[in-house]
Amino acid sequence: VDAYVISGSVVDPQSAPVADASLWLSQDRAVRTSKADAQGRFSFDDVLVGPMELVGRKDGFALGGLLGNVIGDADVYVVLGTPDSIRLRIIDGESKPIDGARVRNLVVSDSFNVSVEDLVAFGFPPIRSEEDGKLVIDSLPKGSYASFSIAHRSFAEITLPTFPVGQELDLQLPYGVKVRGRVTNDAGQGVERARAARERHALDRLLL
Numbered sequence: 001v002d003a004y005v006i007s008g009s010v011v012d013p014q015s016a017p018v019a020d021a022s023l024w025l026s027q028d029r030a031v032r033t034s035k036a037d038a039q040g041r042f043s044f045d046d047v048l049v050g051p052m053e054l055v056g057r058k059d060g061f062a063l064g065g066l067l068g069n070v071i072g073d074a075d076v077y078v079v080l081g082t083p084d085s086i087r088l089r090i091i092d093g094e095s096k097p098i099d100g101a102r103v104r105n106l107v108v109s110d111s112f113n114v115s116v117e118d119l120v121a122f123g124f125p126p127i128r129s130e131e132d133g134k135l136v137i138d139s140l141p142k143g144s145y146a147s148f149s150i151a152h153r154s155f156a157e158i159t160l161p162t163f164p165v166g167q168e169l170d171l172q173l174p175y176g177v178k179v180r181g182r183v184t185n186d187a188g189q190g191v192e193r194a195r196a197a198r199e200r201h202a203l204d205r206l207l208l
Contacts, residue, residue, distance in 0.1 A: 007043040008076035010036045010056050010064070017041075018080050021058040024119050027051065027070075031122045053113050056080055057124070062141040065112030084142040087168040088135040090150065097133025098152060098173060102126065107147040108140060140165040 010021040017040030025032045025044050034042045036056075047070050054076070055065040061080035068074070090101040106114040106127075120126045129135035140146055144165045151157040155173035163169070183191045 002049050003046040004049070004070055004073045005043060005045050006047045006052070006054070006070065006074050006076065007041070008074075008078060010040040010042065010058075010078045010080060012061070013079060013081050018058055018061065021056050021061075021078070021080065022123065023057075023078070024053075024055045024122060024124060026053040026055075026115055026118060029115070029118050031118055033122050053115060054078065055112065055114050055119065055124075057139060061139070063108060063112075063114065063139045064141075065108070065114065067112055082142040083139045084144075084165045085136050085138040085140060086146060086148075086163060086165055088129070088137070088150075089168075089170045090129040090133045090135055090152075091170055091172050092155070093172065093174065095170075095172075097131065098129055098155065099131045099133070101129040101133075101135060101150050101152040101155070101173065103128075103135070103137060104149040104151045104157070106137065109144040109146070142166065 056078040
């Protein structure tokens with residue numbers, strides 16, 4: 001099996017190195033981690049051919065990352081800029097706050113993807129609503145926009161297609177039902193780490 005080295009530098013918008021940033025590389029929902037050194041350098045060995053997601057994070061900076069298709073060794077830059085946030089209040093159909101709603105996935109300016117539900121087990125901070133329904137998606141690049149999915153065990157998952165960073169909104173989750181199933185290949189064998197999703201946009205659920 002062909003495997004390659006994906007290395008690079010974590011930098012700020014002025015191209016200065018950012019030391020000790022955390023990095024996550026995902027392929028087919030399999031996650032690996034690395035840490036930038038004092039010069040902002042990092043490396044992942046034995047990366048397989050195919051799509052990958054790369055995310056970088058450090059306190060005091062915005063998230064950075066990239067999407068790519070691995071076809072050989074590569075040296076890349078991950079830029080961590082000025083942080084901002086999206087502030088939500090998650091509510092039910094009676095405008096009561098919902099505790100424990102979580103961000104499953106986050107896409108920043110169509111530039112990179114953060115599979116939050118996969119990365120949390122590897123040290124990425126969870127993003128959940130509190131008792132008053134408040135949920136803050138922080139460390140987003142200032143002036144950007146984001147798409148995100150919100151899930152809860154008692155409500156239907158919804159996806160907000162795009163929303164400006166720095167804004168606030170009330171987001172209403174509809175009640176849902178539990179659906180169980182099995183993902184298989186053509187031979188009827190189970191497919192590991194498969195993700196099943198039902199698309200549902202949230203534009204009609206916004207209470208601005």
